[in-house]
Amino acid sequence: MASNSLKRDLLTILNSNQIRTGEIDRRLYSYDSSFLATRNSFIPDAVVFPHATHEVAAILKYASAQSIPVVPRGAGTGETGGCLACRGGIVLDLSPWNNVDEVDTSNMQAFVRPGVVHARFNRQLSDHGLFFPPDPGSSQMCTLGGMIANNSSGLRAVKYGTTENYVLGLRIVLASGEVITTGGVNSRAIKNVSGLNLTKLFVGSEGTLGVITRARLRLWPKPAAKGLVMATFRRLEDAPPVVQEVYRAGIMPSGVEILDGTAIRAVNMYRPETALPEVEAILLFEVDGSPPAVEWEGHQISNVAVKAGGKAEWSTDPQRMADLWRGRSLVAAAAARIRPDGTRIFAGEDISIPLDKVAQALREVHRLSAHYGITVVSFGHIGDGNIHTAPVIDIDSPEEVERADALVDAIHRLAIELNGSTTGEHGVGLVRSGYAAIEHGAALQAMQKIKHALDPQNIMNPGKIWP
Numbered sequence: 001m002a003s004n005s006l007k008r009d010l011l012t013i014l015n016s017n018q019i020r021t022g023e024i025d026r027r028l029y030s031y032d033s034s035f036l037a038t039r040n041s042f043i044p045d046a047v048v049f050p051h052a053t054h055e056v057a058a059i060l061k062y063a064s065a066q067s068i069p070v071v072p073r074g075a076g077t078g079e080t081g082g083c084l085a086c087r088g089g090i091v092l093d094l095s096p097w098n099n100v101d102e103v104d105t106s107n108m109q110a111f112v113r114p115g116v117v118h119a120r121f122n123r124q125l126s127d128h129g130l131f132f133p134p135d136p137g138s139s140q141m142c143t144l145g146g147m148i149a150n151n152s153s154g155l156r157a158v159k160y161g162t163t164e165n166y167v168l169g170l171r172i173v174l175a176s177g178e179v180i181t182t183g184g185v186n187s188r189a190i191k192n193v194s195g196l197n198l199t200k201l202f203v204g205s206e207g208t209l210g211v212i213t214r215a216r217l218r219l220w221p222k223p224a225a226k227g228l229v230m231a232t233f234r235r236l237e238d239a240p241p242v243v244q245e246v247y248r249a250g251i252m253p254s255g256v257e258i259l260d261g262t263a264i265r266a267v268n269m270y271r272p273e274t275a276l277p278e279v280e281a282i283l284l285f286e287v288d289g290s291p292p293a294v295e296w297e298g299h300q301i302s303n304v305a306v307k308a309g310g311k312a313e314w315s316t317d318p319q320r321m322a323d324l325w326r327g328r329s330l331v332a333a334a335a336a337r338i339r340p341d342g343t344r345i346f347a348g349e350d351i352s353i354p355l356d357k358v359a360q361a362l363r364e365v366h367r368l369s370a371h372y373g374i375t376v377v378s379f380g381h382i383g384d385g386n387i388h389t390a391p392v393i394d395i396d397s398p399e400e401v402e403r404a405d406a407l408v409d410a411i412h413r414l415a416i417e418l419n420g421s422t423t424g425e426h427g428v429g430l431v432r433s434g435y436a437a438i439e440h441g442a443a444l445q446a447m448q449k450i451k452h453a454l455d456p457q458n459i460m461n462p463g464k465i466w467p
């Protein structure tokens, strides 16, 4: 569509300062954090900045009538091409719409607009002794709208669950422009089993079913104390069973993370002063709760790790805990250092594996890495089997990029073969839709029927989730 006529039409809905159609402006919206975005240029026809639900509704009504694709966007930190306009159309940049409308401390909930940045929200809640538990690594950048659309999580999901567990209700603009509120129109209840659970349907729908313009989120009391155990293992195989042993001991840590040998090497090359022990696996167990419970759990976890042949250090001192965490917090930035000309690509980076097959999955990833001649740095949320596998390649070598594509496909297929999933938290977007049929079987058709019922013209973020 010619940008001029689109702009003219959009000017009947929005002010001129809410619309961008210039080439440079539109190019700025042709990326997210995926490797895919560096290899393609999906440039939208227009970018708009709505500030009210009625504005979003008018845009969608217009787009439906004209069959123009509409792509909601938060901060663009997604790793799957989810917010890219792969079929052109209008990008809705919701990031400036970032009000926290209300924190209802008595009812342990908050009402927020889609563009609120996760870390800012938690800073605000901290003043009330509350927090919003999902905790993506992109916390300082990503929006709550993007988190809800992707059902994001992070290291605390092991104890607190994912974003879906904290969404009590949503205001959604459907493709037709109709506005609905899920979870009860005026409800402030925490429990609600009245009607179909539409809230769950929209959480994780990656912008394909409607636009989230307001969310009612459940809040949690901040735990009084925290502690951290770092356990090191000379053999990779010894580490995963320790996680299950800790659960058997009746302990549910707030986070359980792993760094494999490649991740340890990468961190030590990036920041030698971190001086992580050169072993095959490091496990980090974060525990939280009341001070005596934290103390007891920390000691129990250390004992379990030592019994399994590991070495363990345990601390509740904030400075020492920060030191012990340092390797894990640096690993994403450090991964590329594993080779001098390397770039860490976000592809095949989010597999989810049953707990009893994590060790096998990590070994298989090492084997695939050797087979394709590409280093893969592995780390992540072993507590719920969500492993981040980061291929490091020379992106200027077409031959190596081709090998990386084959490796990424093999990693995705490995996850499915081991009864896991191609994605634990980052989503499907454009890059994993090819696996939908194998992962979901006949359920895929049921998903497509729902999509068709809510968006018969397929204008909402087309090309995502489904092939």
Ligand SMILES: Cc1cc2nc3c(=O)[nH]c(=O)nc-3n(C[C@H](O)[C@H](O)[C@H](O)COP(=O)(O)OP(=O)(O)OC[C@H]3O[C@@H](n4cnc5c(N)ncnc54)[C@H](O)[C@@H]3O)c2cc1C
Binding pocket: 032, 033, 071, 072, 073, 074, 075, 076, 077, 078, 079, 082, 083, 094, 114, 135, 136, 137, 138, 141, 142, 143, 144, 145, 146, 147, 148, 149, 150, 151, 152, 153, 154, 155, 206, 207, 208, 210, 211, 212, 213, 332, 425, 426, 461
């Ligand atoms: C360094 C780094 C670390 C990361 N760590 C984690 C992690 O630990 N856990 C994790 O889960 N993810 C992680 N991610 C991925 C990403 O940050 C999350 O998926 C995040 O929730 C995306 O938010 P966003 O605002 O950037 O959304 P975007 O990337 O802008 O959009 C993501 C998807 O949501 C849709 N969308 C956005 N806003 C709306 C809305 N209002 N209504 C409807 N649909 C909408 C988009 O269309 C798109 O499909 C990480 C990314 C990076 C770069």
